[in-house]
Amino acid sequence: MPHAAAWHHVSPPVSRWGDCSMSRYLEILAMQRPFELPNDETDRVVWSMNFAVTTDGPAPTLEDDIGTLLVSAGLAVLGTDTFIGLKAQLPTGDGPYAQILSPSSSSPSETHDGNRYDHPTIQILVRAKDFDPSRLRALSIYNALYGLRNVTV
Amino acid sequence: MPIIAGHGAQIKVERNPSGSQGIFTLLGNCSADINVPALSRETFEVTDHEGSVAQHLASPVLDTGEVSTTVNFIYDDAGQDVNTGMVALLGANTLHGVNILGPGASGSWIFSGYCTMWSVTFPLKTGQATAEVSWRPTGDMIIDGVTFS
Numbered sequence: 001m002p003h004a005a006a007w008h009h010v011s012p013p014v015s016r017w018g019d020c021s022m023s024r025y026l027e028i029l030a031m032q033r034p035f036e037l038p039n040d041e042t043d044r045v046v047w048s049m050n051f052a053v054t055t056d057g058p059a060p061t062l063e064d065d066i067g068t069l070l071v072s073a074g075l076a077v078l079g080t081d082t083f084i085g086l087k088a089q090l091p092t093g094d095g096p097y098a099q100i101l102s103p104s105s106s107s108p109s110e111t112h113d114g115n116r117y118d119h120p121t122i123q124i125l126v127r128a129k130d131f132d133p134s135r136l137r138a139l140s141i142y143n144a145l146y147g148l149r150n151v152t153v
Numbered sequence: 154m155p156i157i158a159g160h161g162a163q164i165k166v167e168r169n170p171s172g173s174q175g176i177f178t179l180l181g182n183c184s185a186d187i188n189v190p191a192l193s194r195e196t197f198e199v200t201d202h203e204g205s206v207a208q209h210l211a212s213p214v215l216d217t218g219e220v221s222t223t224v225n226f227i228y229d230d231a232g233q234d235v236n237t238g239m240v241a242l243l244g245a246n247t248l249h250g251v252n253i254l255g256p257g258a259s260g261s262w263i264f265s266g267y268c269t270m271w272s273v274t275f276p277l278k279t280g281q282a283t284a285e286v287s288w289r290p291t292g293d294m295i296i297d298g299v300t301f302s
Contacts, residue, residue: 029279054281111181111183111184112183112184112256113179113182
């Protein structure tokens with residue numbers, strides 16, 4: 001006979017979805033090596049790269065967290081050479097300036113007991129007056145972020 | 154009750170059948186379909202030479218199919234680990250209770266069984282670590298309070 005004569009259920013674990021104090025990222029994977037786009041409106045060289053991200057929880061400040069990771073890697077000074085979002089006002093100088101965007105996302109994955117893992121993408125644009133600084137900064141950012149796994153910001 | 158989405162089903166495991174019998178604890182992080190044991194009966198043809206239409210009998214023995222699912226692997230989770238979790242039950246070959254609950258109180262299946270597989274996979278490139286787990290039910294089942302014996 002099954003052991004079910006008198007049973008009580010242990011409460012299921014509370015979904016971590018409500019805890020937004022820290023964000024955890026299972027993976028930050030480059031979708032491609034940085035590539036060159038047409039020059040921008042001020043004729044600066046533009047390099048672009050995209051990352052597929054898997055979040056363990058809501059990650060409400062994803063773009064800022066990416067900036068924080070770059071700061072930790074010594075590759076960014078937020079508000080000076082690195083900016084968040086499309087509306088950020090980039091300086092008109094020679095650069096290089098990085099811009100962190102979140103252009104798209106795919107359907108989240110989930111578990112039956114309420115855990116959810118979002119799959120946003122991150123795009124980083126690097127602009128500079130000259131080709132070499134733009135490419136160098138783009139590749140440095142690519143190498144720093146590529147393959148980061150199980151990180152908490 | 155109208156048709157329902159399948160999300161929100163639960164598997165609960167009796168982790169300590171020899172000690173605290175009948176206490177079922179949620180096996181969390183199920184990231185795949187959860188199937189309940191399939192119920193089936195083998196059939197036998199018993200058509201005789203005088204018959205012109207095939208005749209069959211169903212076995213008096215009700216068979217219950219295996220249960221399997223996939224969980225996100227958490228190495229120190231008490232429901233999974235080698236001390237109190239599925240690895241412990243599998244290693245000790247312990248007969249234990251399993252309770253599968255449909256979402257929103259849409260059904261309950263309770264059976265005794267053995268954990269027959271715990272297989273961990275670490276993907277190379279993308280995706281979380283997962284573990285496949287299977288049970289082989291044996292003996293009676295209780296479905297929505299009705300005992301099948």
